[in-house]
Amino acid sequence: MSANGTSEMITINLDGNEVEVPKGANAIEAAKLHGKEIPHYCYHPKLSIAGNCRMCLIEMGMPMRDRGTGEAILDEKGVQKIGWGPKPVIGCATNVAPGMHLRTNSETVKEARNGVTEFLLINHPLDCPICDQAGECRLQEFSADHGRGYSRFIEDKNVKPKRTVLGPRVTLDDERCILCSRCVRFSQEVAKDDVLGFVDRGTYSTLTCYPGKELANNYSLNTVDICPVGALTSSDFRFKMRVWFLKRTNSICTESSVGANTTVWSREGKIYRITPRRNDAVNDTWMTDSGRDCFKPYESEDRLTQYTVDGVHQSPEVAAQAAAKLLAAGSVAVVASAHSTVEEQFIVQGIVKETGASVSLVKHEGDGDGILLSEDRSPNLRGALLNGLIAELPGADLSSLSAQVDSGAVKTLLVLHEDLTQLGLSEAQLKTVQIIYLGAFANAVSQVAQVVIPSLSVFEKAGSFVNQNFRLQKFAPAVPGPRGLVAELGVLAMMEAKLREDSLQVLTIEQVWSRMGEGEGAFAGLAWQKIPDEGLKLEAGSLAQLDFVESKNLKYDPATPEAAEALPA
Amino acid sequence: MATSKVIERKPLTFAEKTFLPQIATGLKTTFGNMLKKPITLQYPEERPVIPDNYRGVPTLVKDPNGREKCVSCQLCEFVCPPKAIRITPGEIDPEAEPDRAHVEKAPQEFEINMLRCIYCGFCEEVCPEEAIYLQDVFSLSGYSREEMINKKDKLYELGGTLPDQHFKWDKKKAAELEGNPEH
Ligand code: SF4
Ligand code: SF4
Ligand code: SF4
Ligand code: SF4
Ligand code: FES
Numbered sequence: 001m002s003a004n005g006t007s008e009m010i011t012i013n014l015d016g017n018e019v020e021v022p023k024g025a026n027a028i029e030a031a032k033l034h035g036k037e038i039p040h041y042c043y044h045p046k047l048s049i050a051g052n053c054r055m056c057l058i059e060m061g062m063p064m065r066d067r068g069t070g071e072a073i074l075d076e077k078g079v080q081k082i083g084w085g086p087k088p089v090i091g092c093a094t095n096v097a098p099g100m101h102l103r104t105n106s107e108t109v110k111e112a113r114n115g116v117t118e119f120l121l122i123n124h125p126l127d128c129p130i131c132d133q134a135g136e137c138r139l140q141e142f143s144a145d146h147g148r149g150y151s152r153f154i155e156d157k158n159v160k161p162k163r164t165v166l167g168p169r170v171t172l173d174d175e176r177c178i179l180c181s182r183c184v185r186f187s188q189e190v191a192k193d194d195v196l197g198f199v200d201r202g203t204y205s206t207l208t209c210y211p212g213k214e215l216a217n218n219y220s221l222n223t224v225d226i227c228p229v230g231a232l233t234s235s236d237f238r239f240k241m242r243v244w245f246l247k248r249t250n251s252i253c254t255e256s257s258v259g260a261n262t263t264v265w266s267r268e269g270k271i272y273r274i275t276p277r278r279n280d281a282v283n284d285t286w287m288t289d290s291g292r293d294c295f296k297p298y299e300s301e302d303r304l305t306q307y308t309v310d311g312v313h314q315s316p317e318v319a320a321q322a323a324a325k326l327l328a329a330g331s332v333a334v335v336a337s338a339h340s341t342v343e344e345q346f347i348v349q350g351i352v353k354e355t356g357a358s359v360s361l362v363k364h365e366g367d368g369d370g371i372l373l374s375e376d377r378s379p380n381l382r383g384a385l386l387n388g389l390i391a392e393l394p395g396a397d398l399s400s401l402s403a404q405v406d407s408g409a410v411k412t413l414l415v416l417h418e419d420l421t422q423l424g425l426s427e428a429q430l431k432t433v434q435i436i437y438l439g440a441f442a443n444a445v446s447q448v449a450q451v452v453i454p455s456l457s458v459f460e461k462a463g464s465f466v467n468q469n470f471r472l473q474k475f476a477p478a479v480p481g482p483r484g485l486v487a488e489l490g491v492l493a494m495m496e497a498k499l500r501e502d503s504l505q506v507l508t509i510e511q512v513w514s515r516m517g518e519g520e521g522a523f524a525g526l527a528w529q530k531i532p533d534e535g536l537k538l539e540a541g542s543l544a545q546l547d548f549v550e551s552k553n554l555k556y557d558p559a560t561p562e563a564a565e566a567l568p569a
Numbered sequence: 570m571a572t573s574k575v576i577e578r579k580p581l582t583f584a585e586k587t588f589l590p591q592i593a594t595g596l597k598t599t600f601g602n603m604l605k606k607p608i609t610l611q612y613p614e615e616r617p618v619i620p621d622n623y624r625g626v627p628t629l630v631k632d633p634n635g636r637e638k639c640v641s642c643q644l645c646e647f648v649c650p651p652k653a654i655r656i657t658p659g660e661i662d663p664e665a666e667p668d669r670a671h672v673e674k675a676p677q678e679f680e681i682n683m684l685r686c687i688y689c690g691f692c693e694e695v696c697p698e699e700a701i702y703l704q705d706v707f708s709l710s711g712y713s714r715e716e717m718i719n720k721k722d723k724l725y726e727l728g729g730t731l732p733d734q735h736f737k738w739d740k741k742k743a744a745e746l747e748g749n750p751e752h
Contacts, residue, residue, distance in 0.1 A: 126737075129642035129697045130674040159744050163673065204749065239660045239674050242643045 013101040027058055027091035027102055036104050039113060039142045041228045042180035043092035046284045047189060053120075053180050055142065057088035057112040059103035088112050110146070117146040123158040123203055125175040133230030135243040139178060158203055166196075167215035169235050169289055170224060177207050177231035183223035190286060190371070191219040207231065218369060221289045225275055236292075237273045246272055249478035250533060252465055254339065254458050255291040256368075257376040257550060259467030261534075262287060264295070264459055264478040271295040271459060271479055279534050282471065282555060288373050295459055302442045304454035305482045307491075316453075320491050323414075323436045323451045324498035331411035332357035333401055336389050338364070338378035339417050341463030342472070342523075343512045345380070345387040347492040348416065352389070354499040357414070360401050361394040362423055365549055374468055374550045379458075382466035385543050386522040393546055397424040405429050412436070417455070419443040438488055453491050454482070461487040462509050464531060466538060468548070468556045473535035474528070619705035624690045626706040627681055628728030629721070630699075634739075635730065636669060638700035641676035645692035645701055653685035654692060671745060672738050679721040683709055699735075702728065 008023045014034055021030040028038045029045065041053035061084035064073040072080045082101050088108060096102075103109060121143060128134045160174035184196045184207075195213045198205045209215055215223070224232045246265035251274070253260040260283035265273045274295060276287035307319035314322070332355040336348055352359055361384055368375040384390050402425050404410040412434040413420075421427055421444040430448050437449035446452050460481035464474040481487075486506075493507035507515075513528040522538045530536075550556050584590055610617060619625070632638050641658035659677030663670035692701045706727055711717045719727070 125741075129644070130640045130672070134642075156744060159748050162671070162745075239641075239658050241658065242647070244647060245643070 010096065010098045012096050012099065015102070015104055021096050023096070025096055027060070027094040027096060027104075028056055030096045031091070031102070031104050038091045038104055039138075039146070040092055041138055041178060042182060044182050044185075044226055044285075046286075047182060047185045047226075049093050050181050050185060051090050051093045053178065054090060054116050055113065055120075056091035057116070058091045058094070058109055059106055060085050060089045060094055061101040061103075062097070063099045063101075113142070113146045114148065117143055118148060118152070120178050121147060121151065122153045123175070124178075125157065127173070127176060127230065130239075131173075131176065131230035132233045132238055132243075133176075133227075137230060138228035160206055164208075165235070166209050166232070167220050170215050170220050171233050171235045171238060172207065173231050173233065174206050174208075176229050177227075178229055179205050179207070180228060182226045182228070183207070183232055186219075186223055186226060187215070187217075190222070191217050192371075193217040193219075196223070218288050218290055218373065219286060219371065221292060222276070222286045226285070234273065241267060241272050247478070249459075249476050250277060251458065251475040251478060252379065252467075252473050253287055253291040254294055254379040254465070255288060255377065256366075256372075256374040257379060257381060257468040258283065258372050258374050258553065258555070259379055259465055259471065259473055260287040260291060260372055261473065262291070266459075266478045269479045281469070281537075282467065282473070282535065283372055284554070286372055286554075288369075288371075290373070295457070298440065298457040298459065300441075303440055303482065304442055304446060304452060305485065306452075307454065308452045310450055316486050316491050317494065319451055319453055320494035321498060323453070324495045326412050326434050326436060326450060327351065327355050327357075327414065327495065328499060329412060329434075330355065331409065333404060333410040333413055334359045335398065335401070335413065335415045335418050335420065336361045336384060337416040337418060338381040338384050338394070340380065340384075341461075341489070342380065342383040342387065342466060343463055343509055343516070344416075344489050344492055345384050345389055346512060346516050346523075347489065347496050347507075348414075349387050349389050350496045351414065351492070351499060354496065358401075358404070358410070359389055360398055361390050362398060362418060363394040363396055363549070365396075368551055368553060370552060371554050374553055374556065376468070376549050379467070380465040382468070382470055382540075382543070383464075385546070386466060386470075386538065388521070393548070399424050401425070402429065405433055415439070415445055415449070418445075420445050438492075453488060454485055455488040456481040456485060460485075461489070463489070467535075468550050468553075470522075470538045470540040470544070471535045472526075472531055472538050474531045474533075613708075619707070623705055623707075624688045624703040626683065626688075626709055626719070626727060627686060627692055627701055627703050627724075628706065629679060629724040630702055630728040630731040631725065632733045632736070633730060636738075637675055637725070638698050638733075639676055639679065639696075640672060640674045640698055640700070641679070642674075642697060644695045644697065648691045648695045649686075650689060650691065651685040651687055653682045653687075655680040655682070668742075669738075671742050676721060679724060681719045681724065683717045683719055684714060698737075699731075699733070702731065704728065 009020045010023045011018055012021055014031060019034050021033055028040055028043055031038050038056050038058060040056040042050045043056060061082040064081040064083040065071065066073055075081050120139060128140060134140060162173050162175060164172040164174065166172045179198065187196045188194045195210050195215050196207060197210060199208050200206050221234055224234045245267045247267065249264045251262045251264045253262050261277040261279040262274050263277045264271055274292045276283055276285055278285045306313045307316050308314060309319055309322040334348060334352055334357045336359055338361060364377040365375050366377045410433060414436045417439045420430060427444060430445065435445060435449040436451040437446045438453040438455055439446060440455045440457060458475060459478045461477050464472055466472050489509065490506045510528045516523040517526050551558060629639055641656050643656050643658060646654040646656050656676050657678040659675060661669055661672055661675050688703065690703050693703050
């Protein structure tokens with residue numbers, strides 16, 4: 001297993017150098033810490049050790065001691081002798097011990113790797129040209145390093161099922177499977193849906209689904225990610241694009257408050273797939289299947305693509321000015337959103353302060369699965385709390401706002417993302433007030449709004465969210481938004497500046513953060529550049545006492561919300 | 570101070586004075602060339618012989634069974650230095666083409682922009698399926714930029730059929746039908 005969170009260090013000898021490694025780490029992880037790669041297929045840092053691929057063979061030795069007396073056995077020079085094992089051992093199942101000697105690059109080790117590679121390739125199809133894994137295939141990479149370049153196997157290769165549909169999202173090519181069992185262990189250990197297994201023996205071993213079942217759980221695509229070869233492929237991404245053309249961008253999944261770290265793979269402004277990015281404090285190396293589809297709604301036709309004032313197409317500046325004018329008239333209510341980024345919420349809070357508006361926010365909830373899908377289906381509820389937009393947990397609808405509209409106490413509404421007609425306000429009520437709508441999609445509110453400000457998706461802008469563990473995580477833009485649109489942060493900032501009668505026009509995200517850092521509270525002293533890629537744990541303070549809706553999941557425990565991240569996987 | 574040297578010119582001989590020998594040599598060259606096989610070609614009526622290793626317009630070829638060889642692996646798109654190639658990969662519909670279903674992948678669209686192509690031949694060299702060849706077409710013209718982008722149909726029309734040494738996919742199909750005998 002990995003370092004297990006212990007920080008105790010021991011000294012081992014790695015290829016002749018004394019190095020410090022965490023106690024209990026296995027040889028693969030220990031060597032990796034010191035820049036040495038031990039090739040492996042079946043070992044995965046977040047799964048149990050199976051030790052079946054034999055690619056990670058290394059030589060291991062321990063300092064010799066006399067069995068009777070326990071005295072160190074010395075050689076002529078007075079140095080303790082090393083008792084090298086007679087045969088190589090597998091690195092994934094070798095946990096380091098003080099004084100252990102490892103050879104990761106000796107002739108024996110190279111021979112062993114070459115041999116394993118040759119055996120793996122015996123029955124492997126020559127599929128790379130049509131194989132989706134090409135370019136990120138461990139077998140392809142290690143064959144280049146350890147293969148002989150031609151085959152001594154003149155017999156007929158094994159034939160196994162190809163194009164087996166394992167479930168709604170996964171297609172299996174058995175000929176390419178190297179029987180590493182990562183997918184089997186994942187299904188058992190993480191997804192807790194034990195449907196995969198091997199049938200038949202020897203070279204005829206075949207990965208298959210339990211008869212009558214299918215690999216349909218919401219984590220099935222993780223098996224595709226961890227499959228070191230092209231055996232398990234995503235039916236959606238299949239044959240769409242070669243991975244070497246795709247640009248990788250760090251992003252955050254917006255599906256729920258878990259905030260899984262993701263990588264968005266895009267080419268020329270088109271997103272092709274989303275995969276999880278390792279973060280041991282948030283999502284290990286997994287994410288939900290449903291979260292991988294989050295980019296698809298933004299490819300739809302009903303996206304808002306124009307700034308409009310009273311139905312007339314305008315520039316963002318004009319729209320911001322028109323909005324500010326409506327807001328300046330007073331009697332404002334803001335319907336904020338837990339889908340907005342921390343920065344947008346900060347500026348909205350600024351608008352609230354300038355206009356003395358009342359703020360409401362609605363919750364979005366669904367069923368959690370106890371793993372990486374939490375009950376709170378908004379990515380940034382904690383951000384709204386930390387920004388002071390709301391002080392307690394939000395309700396399910398807007399009945400109080402509805403009453404305010406009826407009584408005439410509210411004359412202008414600033415609505416972020418929400419479709420009010422779904423939340424207890426009628427279309428007739430909406431017609432009695434002035435509405436500034438900011439959102440990505442056309443809906444009943446955008447149709448009656450005086451000012452419409454189209455927003456960008458999480459894939460098109462930069463920003464940050466605060467997840468269930470009060471971890472501040474940032475994301476970068478992967479693709480450009482629709483032509484002519486600027487990030488809504490800029491438009492909101494223009495509105496706020498106008499209200500404050502400030503000459504300051506467009507704020508960059510860095511400038512917003514320098515204002516946030518000057519303020520009090522959880523963001524004090526922070527800056528955009530200071531948020532690391534793996535996120536930053538914020539002080540929850542008294543907010544931690546709130547009765548959040550999330551139940552126990554992979555990295556969250558309602559009993560100890562502060563400490564939950566440190567839970568072992 | 571510059572010195573000048575007087576060069577003595579010999580007077581012309583009689584033969585030289587008649588110019589006849591010079592005319593004769595000149596006519597010899599003229600008549601010689603009239604009788605020799607001409608070097609120039611009456612292009613476009615006459616066409617040059619193109620050597621086998623000539624690097625003409627890149628084309629897509631079919632195998633002797635008339636099946637498309639390219640599997641849209643996109644290696645040529647990757648290797649092409651001026652980025653002239655643009656491929657939209659696609660899946661072969663097993664219902665529509667049952668005899669080719671085992672190949673799984675084929676290009677939906679394949680474009681080579683001949684305004685960009687530098688005739689380097691890298692695409693031919695990199696292709697794992699021996700599907701793209703720079704053949705003997707050397708003259709290409711069009712009235713617009715769009716016309717200079719060769720689409721899939723055009724590429725196959727230009728490429729035709731080439732002999733195949735491997736019949737890789739036929740062998741795969743045979744193995745698939747035969748299965749594992751000992752099993
Ligand atoms: S699994 Fe890897 S080696 Fe095998 S065909 Fe696919 S890319 Fe090639
Ligand atoms: S399908 Fe992939 S992950 Fe599963 S056993 Fe085969 S090679 Fe390993
Ligand atoms: S010949 Fe060279 S430039 Fe032309 S398409 Fe092929 S790789 Fe590209
Ligand atoms: S022509 Fe060859 S290299 Fe290019 S996509 Fe087709 S198979 Fe691949
Ligand atoms: S990684 Fe050690 S045996 Fe597979």
